[in-house]
Amino acid sequence: MAISNATLAGLTRKQLLEMHYRMSLLRRFEEKCAEEYTRGKIGGFMHLYIGQEAVGVGSITTLEPQDRVLSSYREHGHAIMKGIEPQAVMAELFGKSAGCSKGKGGSMHMWSNERGMFGGNAIVAAQLPMAAGVAFAAQYLGEPRVTMCFFGDGAVDEGAFHESLNLASLWKLPVVFICENNQYSMGMAVEKAWAVDSLMPRAAAHNMPGEQVDGMDVIAVYEAVKRAVERARNGEGPTLLEVKTYRFRGHSMTDPAYYRTREEEHQWRNTRDPIGIFEKKLLEQGVATQAEFDKNDERATQVAEDAAEFAENSPYPTPEDLYADVMVDGSTALAFRRKRE
Amino acid sequence: MRTLTYRDALREAIREEMLRDDRVFIMGEDIAGYGGTYAVTKGLFEEFGEKRVRDTPLAEEVITGTAIGAALGGLRPILELMTINFSLLASDQIINSAAKFHYMFGGQPQIPLVIRMPGGGGAQRGAQHSQMLETMYAHVPGLKVVAPATPHDVKGMLKSAVRDPNPVLFIEHELLYNIKGEVPDEGVEYTIPLDRGEVKREGQHVTLITFSRMLHVTLQAAEDLAKEGIDAEVIDLRCIRPIDIDLLVDSVQKTNRVVIAEEGWKYYGTGQGLAALIYEFAFDYLDAPIQHVTGADVPMPYSKPLERLAMPDKNAIVKAVKAIVPAALTQGIAR
Numbered sequence: 001m002a003i004s005n006a007t008l009a010g011l012t013r014k015q016l017l018e019m020h021y022r023m024s025l026l027r028r029f030e031e032k033c034a035e036e037y038t039r040g041k042i043g044g045f046m047h048l049y050i051g052q053e054a055v056g057v058g059s060i061t062t063l064e065p066q067d068r069v070l071s072s073y074r075e076h077g078h079a080i081m082k083g084i085e086p087q088a089v090m091a092e093l094f095g096k097s098a099g100c101s102k103g104k105g106g107s108m109h110m111w112s113n114e115r116g117m118f119g120g121n122a123i124v125a126a127q128l129p130m131a132a133g134v135a136f137a138a139q140y141l142g143e144p145r146v147t148m149c150f151f152g153d154g155a156v157d158e159g160a161f162h163e164s165l166n167l168a169s170l171w172k173l174p175v176v177f178i179c180e181n182n183q184y185s186m187g188m189a190v191e192k193a194w195a196v197d198s199l200m201p202r203a204a205a206h207n208m209p210g211e212q213v214d215g216m217d218v219i220a221v222y223e224a225v226k227r228a229v230e231r232a233r234n235g236e237g238p239t240l241l242e243v244k245t246y247r248f249r250g251h252s253m254t255d256p257a258y259y260r261t262r263e264e265e266h267q268w269r270n271t272r273d274p275i276g277i278f279e280k281k282l283l284e285q286g287v288a289t290q291a292e293f294d295k296n297d298e299r300a301t302q303v304a305e306d307a308a309e310f311a312e313n314s315p316y317p318t319p320e321d322l323y324a325d326v327m328v329d330g331s332t333a334l335a336f337r338r339k340r341e
Numbered sequence: 342m343r344t345l346t347y348r349d350a351l352r353e354a355i356r357e358e359m360l361r362d363d364r365v366f367i368m369g370e371d372i373a374g375y376g377g378t379y380a381v382t383k384g385l386f387e388e389f390g391e392k393r394v395r396d397t398p399l400a401e402e403v404i405t406g407t408a409i410g411a412a413l414g415g416l417r418p419i420l421e422l423m424t425i426n427f428s429l430l431a432s433d434q435i436i437n438s439a440a441k442f443h444y445m446f447g448g449q450p451q452i453p454l455v456i457r458m459p460g461g462g463g464a465q466r467g468a469q470h471s472q473m474l475e476t477m478y479a480h481v482p483g484l485k486v487v488a489p490a491t492p493h494d495v496k497g498m499l500k501s502a503v504r505d506p507n508p509v510l511f512i513e514h515e516l517l518y519n520i521k522g523e524v525p526d527e528g529v530e531y532t533i534p535l536d537r538g539e540v541k542r543e544g545q546h547v548t549l550i551t552f553s554r555m556l557h558v559t560l561q562a563a564e565d566l567a568k569e570g571i572d573a574e575v576i577d578l579r580c581i582r583p584i585d586i587d588l589l590v591d592s593v594q595k596t597n598r599v600v601i602a603e604e605g606w607k608y609y610g611t612g613q614g615l616a617a618l619i620y621e622f623a624f625d626y627l628d629a630p631i632q633h634v635t636g637a638d639v640p641m642p643y644s645k646p647l648e649r650l651a652m653p654d655k656n657a658i659v660k661a662v663k664a665i666v667p668a669a670l671t672q673g674i675a676r
Contacts, residue, residue: 068414102447111446118413119446123437129403130438133410140366140392140416163403170398325448326482328506333482334618335536335580337587 009219013287019061019218020282020293023053023275024300026077029086032304033076033093037253041312042093045122046107049077051248054274055180056081056150058221059243062229063148068116068134070127071150073108074180074247075120078150083115090307096314103317104325116145124185125151125158128177132168135175135238146232147175148225154185156202157193165206165240172237176228179242180215186251187259199242208238215245216274219281246272343526348518350492351381353527354499355419359389362417365503366393368408369421369457378423379459379518405431405456409439409508412454417503425460425474425512432477439508440483455502459513460488461554461604462641463652466515471641471648473553473605475512476614479582485535486581488512490556492522494579497533505535512581514554538585540592544574546671547598547662550589550615552578555653559602562658570671571662581611589615590623597628600661602653607635629665634658 008016030048037046049056052074060069060081071078079089084100092099093107101111101120109120118134121127131149138145155161156179168175179199183190196202203210209231213224221243228239246268250257257265282288326332345353359365366389367382373396376383386394397404401422408420422428428435435456442450462471479486485507489495495513502509525531541556542563551559556577563573574592578585593599599619601612616631637651 099447101445101449104447105445109445111449113449118450119442121438123433126406126433126438129406129434130410130413132403133407133412134414135410136407137411137414137416140411141364141414160402160406163398163400164406166398167400167403167407325444327485328443328451328453331485331507331536331583333583334586335583337585 008281008285008287009223011222016282016287017292017296019057020278020288021296021300022057022081023218023278024297025086025303026053026056026080027275028297028300028304029080029307030076032308033090034249034253036093036308042107043095044106045073046093046253047074047251048247048249049074051268051274052180052182052215052245053077054218054221054278055178055215055243055245058218059148059178059225061222062226063146066116066144067146067148068118069148069150070118070131070134071120072124072127072152072155073120073122074152075110075150076107079110079117079120082112082117084110084112084117086303086307087310090311091314094311094314095316096311097317097321098310098314102321125155125160127151128155128160128164131175131177132164132173135168135173136171138174139171144233145174146229148178148229149175150178150180152185153179153181153183153190154188154193155179156199157185162206165202165208165238168238169206169208172235174232174235175238176225176232177238177240178225179240180245181242182245182247184251184259186255189259199240203240208240210240210242213241213243215243216272216277218274218278342523344521345492345524346518347492347495347520347522348379348381350496350524351499351513352383352385354496355382356385356388358500358503359385359393364415365417365419366395367419367421368395368397368404370397370399370404370423372396372421377421379515381518382421401427401430402434405434406438408454408456409434409452412452413450417453419455419457419503422456422458424470424515425458426470426472428456428458428474435478435484435508435510436481440481444483451506452508453506454508455499455511456508457511457513459515461514461516462636462648463516463554465643465645465648467643468640473603475581476605476609476611478510479611483508484582485509486512487535487579488553488581489579490517490553490577492520492524494533496524497531498535498579501532501535504532509535512553516554520557533579535580536583536585538576538578538580538588540574540588541577542573542575544572544596546572546596547574547600547666548589548592548596549573549575549600549602549658549662550578551575551602552581553604555602555604558653558655559658562655562662565655565659566662571666572671573662584615584618586618586622589619593619593623594626597626598665599627600632600634600658600665602634602658604636604653606638607633608638610635632661632665634661
């Protein structure tokens with residue numbers, strides 16, 4: 001097959017190369033984040049997505065611009081994939097005004113009304129009920145929007161997971177629940193936390209279709225999520241996907257990951273890197289060349305560099321910003337009738 | 342004017358807001374076919390149907406999160422939680438999500454949500470069903486917390502709450518639903534702002550500050566005091582957050598004496614917060630220490646005589662007033 005006409009999973013060569021670029025961008029962007037964190041430019045908690053790029057890229061590639069994404073605190077990748085500029089994400093990490101949440105949120109709280117990125121939630125599983133509500137609003141208003149909700153394997157242990165799936169199934173809401181099972185909820189191995197060895201019984205328990213997916217294979221993710229998104233868009237209700245993946249780094253920047261072996265990590269990095277797997281597939285199918293991968297990687301590295309430079313040179317919020325946007329109407333705890341000095 | 346119960350006035354407000362704006366819908370446990378635990382939503386399911394009057398599973402955390410999500414998605418939800426006691430299960434969504442999102446995400450998301458829930462004791466419902474808890478939520482920036490006490494106020498304030506762009510916790514009281522009061526005729530549109538208290542009885546000797554069901558107890562106490570020549574001003578706070586601070590300061594400047602009466606617990610609560618504010622803004626006008634009448638510092642007991650003892654009554658208010666209003670004052674000799 002001539003390279004220019006090659007397709008995979010119904011995706012054109014151009015789309016496939018764009019997915020490769022996106023995966024490279026998330027990788028390079030977060031490597032830059034780690035560097036800036038070490039330099040003290042980024043504070044607080046920061047949870048990197050490195051190793052899980054195939055999930056965010058494969059999933060969000062299936063969405064339309066009007067669709068909405070809700071996520072956990074490991075959401076830099078989802079935010080960028082949903083269309084927030086890398087510069088705005090990096091500026092948010094730096095706590096600058098130009099950040100996508102004006103520097104008030106930080107690593108765990110990325111938002112854009114315009115792009116349909118609805119956070120960044122740092123309470124485990126809190127985004128699931130809200131995703132049901134966002135999906136309900138679309139259903140109520142007759143809008144053709146799908147809501148996609150990302151969460152980790154730890155969120156499955158929360159009551160909100162079960163209550164949300166029940167409600168979403170009961171009301172046939174246009175939502176796709178994507179569990180990124182990276183196999184550790186912080187330091188707790190999933191087999192020590194789950195009484196089941198897969199999420200499929202839990203999908204069945206709430207009467208919705210479930211599918212297990214190899215989260216290191218971006219094409220497999222894309223195909224499974226596409227089916228779920230189509231079901232949601234056609235009014236057939238929610239789907240639960242368990243996407244098996246692995247985070248190459250610790251839970252957060254300060255986690256030395258004593259709960260797993262270095263051998264296990266090396267095994268995953270060396271044989272299951274989602275970017276490497278995708279490149280191998282594209283080369284084997286004759287869809288793209290190494291030179292094109294290198295070009296994508298160079299571009300991604302440059303965008304990450306530029307984002308950091310932009311964030312560095314952006315101003316911090318002003319003292320006046322401290323009290324801005326607590327309430328939509330600007331009200332405060334004390335409602336004065338007379339003007340005060 | 343006509344006379345309506347608190348319950349009927351509340352239902353009328355919900356109905357009128359649903360007629361005014363298609364985005365307004367109500368959800369909660371047993372609010373549709375059953376008509377609501379306290380029959381507030383009775384008849385609305387028949388009128389508006391399943392789309393806009395939605396029964397939910399018994400899952401307070403998730404239905405609250407769903408209501409927040411619905412607001413984020415462009416709707417104006419009115420969520421009924423069966424009682425404020427159950428809101429503790431939803432407190433993560435209320436405090437960590439609803440109160441924070443507008444600020445935490447740089448002013449982008451808005452959550453125009455009303456959470457209705459009754460609190461309070463006095464019906465022998467035991468420790469887990471007799472709490473006020475408004476103070477817990479009023480502590481948190483990002484929320485509005487209101488507790489109307491009369492049919493007139495509950496209607497006007499519910500309408501304002503639905504139109505407010507912020508999350509509003511709308512705290513009713515289990516013993517208020519049957520009380521009656523004057524409400525403007527049907528079709529006479531009115532709203533009451535969510536940052537204004539009201540002087541419900543004018544007086545000159547002492548300011549009694551209260552809210553929710555305790556307003557009615559306090560008004561009775563004021564009547565008793567009047568018989569003894571003590572002229573009490575009664576302020577219904579109506580809004581716990583924001584606080585109508587100048588209304589309180591103005592009254593203190595006039596009377597120089599304050600008694601705060603509330604049903605909830607004393608320590609670290611609404612009354613103590615108000616007392617601290619009055620000391621901060623009107624210390625120089627006070628002629629006596631602020632008195633505080635509250636519920637007993639115990640989990641609510643079930644047994645009727647014990648429950649009565651645990652709840653503040655009008656005699657406790659009268660006693661507190663007499664402790665700081667000297668007889669000479671009311672006889673017009675002092676000052």
